Amino acid sequence: MSRQAMIIDMDRCVGCGACAVACDAEWELPEGVRRAWVEPLWPVPAKGQVVFTHFLGQCNHCSDAPCVPACPTGATFRDAKGRVRVDDKACIRCGYCVSACPYGARMLRPEGGRLEKCDFCAPLVDAGLIPACVRTCPSGARVFGDLDDRDGQVARHFRTHRVERLETSAVAVQPNVYYSGRKDVLERIRLSHPPRPAGLHPPLPGRLLRDLLKPAFMAMLALGALGVAATFLRQLLRGEGDDASGHGGAEAGPEVGEVHRHDAVILWLHWFNALAWLFQASTGFALLGRTAYSVTPPFFNDAMLSVFGSGATMLRAHIVVGLIWAVVLVMYGVFGFKRYLVPFLAGLRLRPDDLRWIRTRSGNIFRRSEQPLPPQDKYNAGQKLCGMAVSLGTFVVASTGLVLYFLPGSGAIVQWAIPLHFAAAAGVVLAILIHVTVVTLLPAERPALWSMFTGKISSRYAREHNARWWNGLKDK
């Protein structure tokens, strides 16, 4: 691996700004957008001696670049030549990296345009040319090359000049842009343009995501895992039949066949939803994989990345599936408004019985007691809660997803959409995990699982578990 680096020789630099103008021209940047810039440091009284010099700013291609983990999609990365670059196709224009740069070297083009930063003219250099700024510099103040090449220009300059990095103890990010020159000149630059410690972090929504939501999700995931393990253990110890007979056998009635519970649309929708969530959750979490917000283990992230080839493809797939999913859900809501949506939402209404049911049911599970359960609707309280969480989460995830896709670069809206997207997804994922655990591990719930394939459920089960619904059916 090589390490491309640049030295700006302030003994040579005259601050003419040709480098920055060449950069603007080479990359056809619109007015007001910059990758590199030159600011005069006027000889005004400051600390130390009065000097007249310039500040030359650009991406410092830090070895420990804070922008890389701040990027929620992995679009910002360090390439094999040590350059910090942005994969435009994986970039969602959220601007987290803009806030997370201690040097202010990143900028979004207006109106959702792409993120601009110095990439050491990677396309030119990879084609055997030299960066535009280096080529045009009239005073030869920019030295560019491979830091690891001992005979290269950069290494030679290192041997003959005093070089410094624009670093402080608070911001120790190991930049690969070096400044050489007189001590008082470098001192002036350092005083006027210290790296911002704030630039080590993404903006508030990003920090919220990194420091609050992510740990909270991880903790709940751990708790959930414990719960699953406990349930599983209990099942192992008690055996399946116990529960099945003990639970339902108290008032065994005659078998009266099966009743219709779900129609095909619901079945299809349920499983479509399930698959969509599976895909979106795994791609979504894998996108976060190489960032500060990662919640999944590296082997998973790597596996996902190798499946999709690149973060950009993964993001594209995430977006495409998300859009299809959103369209299906909207069609369901529009065309099945009366038939499906309203009854479904009505069915989620919690009754006083439901609360008692939850208390009793969890008591039964955890305390191994066998209190009789209050009568339930078509969906029991647990299912209702799960349904509510999933519905709300779906709404939030879909709308924030649409915001992220359709309003790129819109500042705070996009920045806040990211933790919301995450929180909603995380909530749904937790709910789904509980839901899946319950229906797979608790034998008592298993008929409900089968009913999601057949659409039917045994009358006995319905009578026992969904008494209120059963009674309603009987009345009809």
Add this chain to the structure above:
Amino acid sequence: MDDKPRVDRRTLLKLLGMGAASPAILPHVAQAESGLRPQVRHGEGLAEEVPSLCDMCFWRCGILAKVRGGRVVRVEGNPDHPRSRGRLCARGIEGWRQLEDPDRLRTPLLRVGKRGEGRWKPISWDRALDLWASKTKEAIEKQGPGAIGLFSHGLSSHFINDFVQHLGSPNRSVPSFGQCRGPRDVGFQLTFGEGPGSPARHDMSNSRMIVLFGSHIGENIQTGQVAELTDALSRGARLVVVDPRMSVAAGKAQRWLPIRPGTDTALLLAWIHLLIAEDCFDHDYVERYTIGLDELRCEMAPYTPKWAAQVTQLPLEAIVTEAREMAKRRPAVMIHCGRFSTWYGNDTQRSRAMAILTALLGAWGRPGGYFLKSKIKLGPGPCPAPHGPMAESVATGRHRFTHFGVAAQELIDASIGKQAPVRQWILWAVNPIQSLPGSKRTREALGSLDFVTMVDILPTEGAMWADLILPEASYLERYDDILAVGDHPRPFVAIRQPVVSPRGEARGPYWIVQQLAHRLGHKDCFTHPNVEAFLDARLAPVGIGCEGLARKGIHLLEEQLPYLLGGRPHSFKTPSRKIELSSATLQRGGYDSIPRFEPVAQPREGWFRLITGRSPYHAFARTQNNPRLMAKDQENMLWVNDEVARAKGLRQGARVFLQNEDGVRTGPIKLLLTPAIRPDAVYTVHGFGGQSRALKKAFGKGVSDNILSSRYAVDPPTGATGFRVNFVQLVRRDGSEISGSSKACQKAREAFSDPPKAEGSLGPRASDRPPRETPGGTTPVEEPARESPGRPSTSPPHPRPSPDRQAMPPRQGAPDGDGDTFRVKMEDGC
């Protein structure tokens, strides 16, 4: 070394211990070898690449224009150009945006409103040229060809200059002489027999010491010059910057000498004094190549460093030390002659002092000093010699050393009033309102002329006063005359060619002047059907055709060894064939043969000298309508000494107005308060404060220093106009002074004394000639400088015509004097 005269320059420099003058970074370019327009990478796709020459400043860097679909998409440097070596400054990179400037002149325009009102109607080229020709004919018939006055600038004006000369009018003026480098060139020419060249033949990358007088290289940017300076610095050259303000260059210097404005000559004379008094000049060189040392010895005796320290307000120690440093490092000492040299009206003599100092250090024709000029022979120009005698010049004869045509203010004076000898003006790429001092008188002249034709690209301030405006093709749309550069160790010819077709109806200069000439019946001029054929003929002696040169952009000629090597004999082009430390030519013209210190008026309490400089993003006043350059540098600031500001209660970044002694008021201008400028001067960047409403981006941005230059001081030998004689006050919007004084303020304005009468001369070979009387009344002039065309105390206003007139520079030649000229080289003949 003498028996091997063809030593390669690099080897020689190595032998001399100078190290190779190789660029620090040689950029490589992907460029195909064949085809007129190679395909190169640009962005996602390919573009055609066309070599040409930049026109944003006099350096004329080589460019490679990338063109896609008939539009320029990017301009890069041409690495083959020996001067720019692939580098471009901000202006060079973004200059192409002028092509698409919405304010550009697109068709010929005829004035319909009153002159100066700015109302025109578009007309056809045919009608425009017919009108121009008929007006010209009318004027010539009535008053002779002298009635045609021409102001011109740049490579594109070679054709019109040649033709106006062919017509027989000597009344031509170039601001690049009288408002820029005239005195500098004349001072060197009188000393060495040739000027320093343009760009000057500074061998700076080999210098071991560089002394800059007001040159702010880096802010005033020419790519190759910056490279040479920084190369020299990185090799350990000592840099001394003499400037009332701490420039970027001063910020890199071992010594910044914040000199009292107007006293540069005192410092130079003291240095000459020291070199002679301490006997550390280059004896061998001086003996071999110069005359006039004895006279110099006498004349320099009074200019002691102690006296100079008081006059210049520089530390005595610094003056003495730097003279010794120079002596230690000679001959590789660059006394940089600068370029813009029209300061105080005593400029030729300051330039002479620089030249003499250079000669004493043995630096002319030596590595690290000035190298010698190489000759390039080109084919004939477009017009034959004038058929009849030249018309009478409007030159007053006061200025015997006006190199080129007549002094600008003489031409202006001769154009005011209905009886004036000059009745028509042609303004070729010159904006007289912004570039000539005393714009009030310029306006007066423009108001009283019969006909004003303007050829330009943008509707400048000057265009407002034109009757007929002709849209010239911009530098990316036209062929110009061949650029032949002999002022470089590697002489070369280069071509400016169209990289895209002209926007609107803009046309190239050859065609425009050809049309005029043929309409006036001068069929013996511009005989080649088109400019390509003409350029082919021009290039014939070089051995390359127009098409061949167009493919490469640059054609390198044989590398030269332009030094006086091993003390080889050399015949200088002066009357004595030697370097003239004492100039008999000057004396015969009625001027001092050896420079003397002449004090200039110093500002009173509360007044400041206005000094101006350059921004690296702007070319004079020509780029303020360029959106990208303007975005980088939008307005100029006023540098004011911070102690002065404190006394006046001014805060950093506040805005004030400026008012000069003629009551001209302008502003507001943003303040930059700094200890890095003397308390008796204020500084701002030239070119801002656009007054033409037709230039939408430039209009009203920043402040124009030019309108504050309502006065000027004329340099007697050349007639060049010194711009730095106006004083300004810091005022409020209503014109009331922002008062407040401090000790620093008063100290900077302290009076200084005459140089003490010399006891004798310096050194052993003192002649017994008593030193000349030093100028009287050197106490600071309490009143601001007056507009005075001459200095009666130092030079007779009307020196009698001298018999050895031919010893003077000829009044013919190309406007810029650089490259080859059509018939008479500017620097020949002395």
